Amino acid sequence: MIIVTNSDVLIPKQHDAFTIGPVTFIRPEHKGDKALIEHECTHAAQWLYVTVLSFAALAILLYLALPIHWLGLSVLSIGVHGALYRLVPEYRLRAEVQAFREQLKHYPDDRTESLAALLVSNYNLNISYESALKALRSSGLPA
Ligand SMILES: [Zn+2]
Numbered sequence: 001m002i003i004v005t006n007s008d009v010l011i012p013k014q015h016d017a018f019t020i021g022p023v024t025f026i027r028p029e030h031k032g033d034k035a036l037i038e039h040e041c042t043h044a045a046q047w048l049y050v051t052v053l054s055f056a057a058l059a060i061l062l063y064l065a066l067p068i069h070w071l072g073l074s075v076l077s078i079g080v081h082g083a084l085y086r087l088v089p090e091y092r093l094r095a096e097v098q099a100f101r102e103q104l105k106h107y108p109d110d111r112t113e114s115l116a117a118l119l120v121s122n123y124n125l126n127i128s129y130e131s132a133l134k135a136l137r138s139s140g141l142p143a
Pocket of ligand 1: 039043095096099
């Protein structure tokens with residue numbers, strides 16, 4: 001789901017869009033930016049993937065440990081991707097590199113250098129421009 005808004009509460013000031021779970025908030029001036037929307041859709045897919053996997057793992061573990069409460073507590077899996085993204089820089093880097101690579105596919109020109117600069121400045125990753133550029137240009141996952 002995409003919601004067009006100019007709220008600095010829903011979208012951090014240095015960003016043009018922001019995705020929470022399956023919901024993407026995008027600034028009005030970027031609502032037609034297919035590449036940016038694909039970037040955010042990648043984050044929604046990451047959330048879904050991690051939520052399904054962690055739900056299954058939590059459900060099995062909790063069923064074995066607490067048979068009565070396993071289903072209710074497994075709902076906690078909804079927050080796993082967001083928690084990992086915020087708390088683990090390596091996870092955030094992998095998530096952003098995957099999303100930026102998807103975004104790059106949808107521009108008619110090569111914007112790798114400008115997106116590498118964004119990766120360095122906007123995501124609190126403590127990486128160099130050269131390593132951001134290398135991560136976006138390689139096909140493997142960043143180390
Ligand atoms: Zn992103």
